[in-house]
Amino acid sequence: MTPTSRRTIPALAGLLALAACGRDPAPPSTQYGANPALPAPQQYVLPPTRIATPVGWGRTGTPAAAAGLAVRAFATGFEHPRQVYTLPNGDVLVVETNGPAAPINRPKDWLFGFFQGLAGSGAPGGNRITLLRDANGDGQPELRTIFLDHLNAPFGVTLVGDQLYVADTDALLRFPYVTGETRIAAPAVKVTDLPAGTIDHHWTKSLTASPDGSKLYVGVGSNSNITENGIDAEDDRAAIWEIDRATGFKRIFASGLRNPTGIAFAPGTNTLWAVVNERDEIGPNLVPDYLTSVRRNAFYGWPYSYYGQHVDVRVQPQRPDLVASAIPPDYALSSHVAPLGMVFSTGTSLPARYRGGVFVGEHGSWNRIPLNGYKVVYVPFQGGRPSGPPQDVVTGFLTPDGKARGRPVGVALDRTGALLIADDVGNAVWRVGPAAAPPAVVAAR
C-alpha cells in the first residue's frame, strides 16, 4: 500500500458517507400530479446511487397484482424484452432489444457501464421481434415465432393499415404485413433516418400513429443527462418528431422533452400524450418524471429548465428566451421512477376502476435512495385529464432487501383487454387479467 492510498481510502469512505447520510427525501406522494413539490437542486461529490442487483423470478415467482387482478407469466425466456404491441388479430409482438454499446468519453462512462452491468441493464438485446399467438385467449400462447430479425436496437412498433412500422435506433422502417402472418420475410423500407450517431445516449425511439393514420410520431431522447456531450450533440433530440406517412417529410412536433419513452393518442381524441424521463444528479426528488399531453410546437424546458422556469445552472450558456417559453407538464409521476411505457386503458375486462386512464411501466432507476418506481401504476382520468394520484397495479419487482426480480418496461393491452408488461430483467412478459373471484387470486399466486 502506498502512502497516498493509505490516506485516500479513509477519504473515499468519508465521501461515500457524505453522499449516503442525510435524511430520506420527502415521499413520492408529495410529487404526484400537477403541482409537485420541487426542492432546491443539490450538487453532489458523489450522487446518491443504489443498484438493485438482479436476482430474477426463479421458477415460480411472479409480481404481485392489486386487488381484483391476477398476474401470470404470458411467456418467458426472452432476450431483454422492452416493448409489447398487440396486432388487430390479437397476435402479440415482443420487441427484444437493448442499446448499442456506449462510448467511453469520460472515466464516468466506464463507471456508468459498470453500474448498468450490475443492474442487469447491460444484457444484450435480441434485436428482433417475437410473435406470440394465444388463439383461445387462456393467457398461454400456443404459437411463438421470430417475427422480424436482425433489427438495430428497435423499440417502437405500430401498424397502420397493412404497413408495420418499426423504430430502430437509427431509422424508421416499414414492412408490408398481411393479417395472420407469423414471420415477415420482406426487406425493410427506410422511411427516414433517426438521430443515433456514436453516443446515442438515450437510444430508444418510441413510436405511434395519428388516429387517422396520416402521421407518425417518434419520441427521440436526449444525447446526454444534461448536455455534458455538448449542445451540438442534441440536434433534433429531446423532442417528438412528426413524420408525414405519405411523403416522409419530418418536423419537430414538440421539444424540450428529455426522453419521451412512451407516446400514445388518447382514444377518440387528437391529443398526443407522452411519458418523459427527466434529468438526474441534482437530488433524489429532482426532477420528477412526468406524463403530459403534448402541445404542438410547445417547448417543455430541457435542457435549460424544468417544470416551466426552474433553471438548471448546469447548462451554460443559458437561453432565457427559450426558458421564458417553457411550459410545465401536466402530471408528475414523482422522481426517478423512469417511466418507459404507457398505454391508455381501453379494455373492458379489467375492473371498472381501471377504465379510461393510463397504465405506466415504471422501470425504476439507480439515481435515488430509497428506490422509486419498479412497478406498474395506473393514472385515473376524468374528462380527458389525470384525476388523482397514481395507483399501484403491479408491484413485487423488488425484493424486501432491494434486489430486482424484474423491471417493467413497455405495457400494452391484449385482445381480451388484459394488461401485458415487458420485463427486461426478468426476461418475461406478464399478463394481468381480472381475478375471477377473491379465491382465484390466491390460486393464481
Place this chain on the structure above:
Amino acid sequence: MTEASRAAYRDLLHPRLVGLGATLLIAVFVTDLLYWRTLLPEWSTFSIWLLTGGLVLAAWSGVAFVLDLVLGHVLAVSWGRFLALTAAALLSFLNAFIHSRDGYTSVVPQGLALSAIVAILLLVIGWRGWSVGTARPARLAAPPRAAASMAPPPLEGTGR
C-alpha cells in the same frame, strides 16, 4: 548530470513520476480555465482525463517512494514536502468526483477552485524539484548484503 555525480548519489525513482503526475495536475487548471471562458465541453473532458492520469501517476509515485525507502536510497525525508504533495493528490481525488458531474458545475466554481489550489501548491513545491527526500551518497549506502535481506537500512542523520 555528470558521470561523477551519478556515481556519487543514489538515484531516486519517485521524483520522475511525481514530476510527470504534477505536470498533468497543473494542466487541469489550464483546461478548466479554458472551459470556463469558452464553455466548450471538450475542455472539461480534457480536465477529467488529465486528473485521472495525474492520480494514476500519483499512486505510482507513492509506490516508487516506498521502493526508494525500502532500497535505502533515501537519506532523509522532507515530511513537509511529502504532506504538501499528498494534499495535492487528495484534493485532486476530490476534484475528480467534482469533475464527474454533468455540465457547467463539473468545473465552475468548485472544480476550478480546487485545480487552482492544486496548481499553486505543485508549482511552489516543484520549484525545488520533485523529490521528497535527499538521496543517500553512494559510499554511505547500506552494504548489498543488508539490502538483500529486505531490511530497510536506518535513516542516518538529518541530511538538512
